[in-house]
Amino acid sequence: MQLTQFSSWKALTSHYQSAKHLHIRDLFESDPLRQTRFSVLFEDILFDYSKNRISPHTFNLLTDLAKEVELKSWIERMFSGDKLNHTEGRAVLHTALRLPRHKPLVVGDQNISSLVHRELDKMSEFCYQVRSGRWLGYTGKPVTDIVNIGIGGSDLGPQLVVEALKSFSDKPLKCHFVSNVDTMHLLEKTENLNLETTLFIVASKSFTTDETMTNAESLREWFLKTTGAYDSLGKHFVAVSSNQAKAISFGINPENIFNFWDWVGGRYSLWSSIGLSIALTIGIENFKEMLAGAHAMDEHFRTAPFEKNIPVIMALLGIWYNNFFGCESHAILPYDHQLNLLPAYLEQADMESNGKSVDRDGKQVNYSTGGIVWGSQGINGQHAFYQLIHQGTKLVPADFISSAIPHESINNHHNLMLSNFFAQTEALMKGRTREETLNDLRELGLTDTEIEKQLPHMTFEGNKPTNSILLKKITPRSLGSLLAMYEHKVFTQGVIWNINSFDQYGVELGKKLAKKILSELNDTCLSRLHDGSTQSLMTYFRMLTAQPKLNS
Numbered sequence: 001m002q003l004t005q006f007s008s009w010k011a012l013t014s015h016y017q018s019a020k021h022l023h024i025r026d027l028f029e030s031d032p033l034r035q036t037r038f039s040v041l042f043e044d045i046l047f048d049y050s051k052n053r054i055s056p057h058t059f060n061l062l063t064d065l066a067k068e069v070e071l072k073s074w075i076e077r078m079f080s081g082d083k084l085n086h087t088e089g090r091a092v093l094h095t096a097l098r099l100p101r102h103k104p105l106v107v108g109d110q111n112i113s114s115l116v117h118r119e120l121d122k123m124s125e126f127c128y129q130v131r132s133g134r135w136l137g138y139t140g141k142p143v144t145d146i147v148n149i150g151i152g153g154s155d156l157g158p159q160l161v162v163e164a165l166k167s168f169s170d171k172p173l174k175c176h177f178v179s180n181v182d183t184m185h186l187l188e189k190t191e192n193l194n195l196e197t198t199l200f201i202v203a204s205k206s207f208t209t210d211e212t213m214t215n216a217e218s219l220r221e222w223f224l225k226t227t228g229a230y231d232s233l234g235k236h237f238v239a240v241s242s243n244q245a246k247a248i249s250f251g252i253n254p255e256n257i258f259n260f261w262d263w264v265g266g267r268y269s270l271w272s273s274i275g276l277s278i279a280l281t282i283g284i285e286n287f288k289e290m291l292a293g294a295h296a297m298d299e300h301f302r303t304a305p306f307e308k309n310i311p312v313i314m315a316l317l318g319i320w321y322n323n324f325f326g327c328e329s330h331a332i333l334p335y336d337h338q339l340n341l342l343p344a345y346l347e348q349a350d351m352e353s354n355g356k357s358v359d360r361d362g363k364q365v366n367y368s369t370g371g372i373v374w375g376s377q378g379i380n381g382q383h384a385f386y387q388l389i390h391q392g393t394k395l396v397p398a399d400f401i402s403s404a405i406p407h408e409s410i411n412n413h414h415n416l417m418l419s420n421f422f423a424q425t426e427a428l429m430k431g432r433t434r435e436e437t438l439n440d441l442r443e444l445g446l447t448d449t450e451i452e453k454q455l456p457h458m459t460f461e462g463n464k465p466t467n468s469i470l471l472k473k474i475t476p477r478s479l480g481s482l483l484a485m486y487e488h489k490v491f492t493q494g495v496i497w498n499i500n501s502f503d504q505y506g507v508e509l510g511k512k513l514a515k516k517i518l519s520e521l522n523d524t525c526l527s528r529l530h531d532g533s534t535q536s537l538m539t540y541f542r543m544l545t546a547q548p549k550l551n552s
């Protein structure tokens with residue numbers, strides 16, 4: 001049955017006709033308990049979703065939908081290792097990466113948990129060697145710099161976490177991330193490195209991704225040419241991959257290949273050995289704390305009733321705006337410099353997962369699926385794109401995220417930041433009525449004619465939905481919980497939309513074509529197999545880059 005045929009979906013469709021006229025301001029006025037009703041405290045993370053365009057009745061209908069699609073059983077199937085990624089024939093078990101050692105998970109005849117902990121132990125020993133200064137480079141010096149070479153899930157998650165938690169590092173190890181194949185990026189990230197003390201991690205699940213392999217090969221060439229240390233490559237290059245054979249043929253010592261499994265999707269892999277750069281930077285104990293925070297969120301997701309289940313609620317609200325209000329996008333607005341990379345990370349987590357237009361049976365869906373996730377630091381956004389959220393014609397639901405206790409704060413900086421977080425969500429919700437605007441303008445001493453002219457420009461409709469997510473502090477544990485919370489939101493939406501959130505065939509076509517075009521760009525004659533635009537771009541490119549003839 002298509003989603004639109006479910007009785008809860010039909011009930012939501014008809015409820016929307018009246019609910020779209022509700023104003024959140026009125027809902028607050030009529031219900032003094034609204035904030036308590038519509039908020040959940042998980043450990044010390046407050047998730048407040050009271051500033052949304054929902055009544056208690058809307059909320060009930062939304063949770064009915066979760067029940068009707070049998071979300072509970074899908075959650076169980078994911079956690080127990082069913083092959084939910086049916087197009088690739090794989091289980092979806094990133095949650096197993098966060099299991100404590102004492103909790104077994106048997107899938108088939110394998111205890112997944114012991115596999116995970118064996119690899120974690122290997123990471124642990126390696127971290128100890130590097131962080132204690134016992135791991136020595138080709139001239140006998142300890143490591144000072146780590147370079148993670150990876151892209152997509154092999155870059156965004158580790159980079160986000162290293163940035164967010166670097167104040168937890170007790171060692172002067174610096175971590176750099178090379179992802180873009182653009183030479184400028186590579187040079188910028190490597191210009192001040194001392195090769196004697198640099199450790200490169202080639203992070204690629206497949207070990208075939210062009211950008212990563214090209215960067216890794218160039219860095220290996222640079223290393224060997226500069227140092228001549230052909231026998232010491234293994235001291236400076238390690239790998240994280242599920243493709244052992246490819247990593248070995250690159251020249252990595254098999255002992256220094258950190259493994260993970262096909263049941264860990266790239267965009268869900270920061271919890272696996274793909275997180276090696278994280279563990280090296282903040283220490284394995286902090287890395288394990290992050291896993292513990294994610295595991296706590298896993299348990300919450302698995303056991304909390306839908307009415308108190310944060311990822312489920314986030315997902316349902318997203319569906320409400322996406323499928324009923326027709327919202328195209330969702331903004332992620334961290335008020336915390338440490339979470340600078342969260343929007344970029346969630347773009348991949350969400351859009352690569354739920355950007356699908358056929359359902360699990362391969363049928364074209366007749367409803368909207370994954371939305372456009374975007375955002376940046378809220379405080380900067382206020383001076384850039386918030387205008388559109390406040391007064392534009394698009395409805396943009398947003399998540400505001402911050403922590404109460406900063407790692408560093410000079411004078412009143414953090415309170416200023418937080419006051420803006422709170423003020424913006426209030427302003428977006430309340431807006432400014434005609435009467436309020438009139439009063440404000442009168443106070444400015446304007447004439448009646450001037451006031452009439454200004455009124456429509458300065459009146460704010462409000463009624464803009466936001467979720468507020470307030471952490472006590474950004475710690476390995478709370479960050480682990482936060483990221484797992486978003487992963488489960490994405491999963492829940494995928495279940496409701498009846499799509500496979502765990503493959504990504506959409507990115508393959510471009511990759512394949514790029515390979516073909518690259519060989520043509522390197523070749524002397526161009527094929528004529530492309531469309532007119534692509535053909536002319538390639539011709540113009542070749543003209544611009546052609547070497548001038550010696551006699552011209």
Ligand SMILES: O=P(O)(O)OC[C@H]1O[C@](O)(CO)[C@@H](O)[C@@H]1O
Binds near residue numbers: 151208352
């Ligand atoms: O880790 P790999 O295999 O290099 O892949 C990197 C990224 O490329 C993708 O396959 C998409 O191109 C992502 O899903 C993945 O995170």
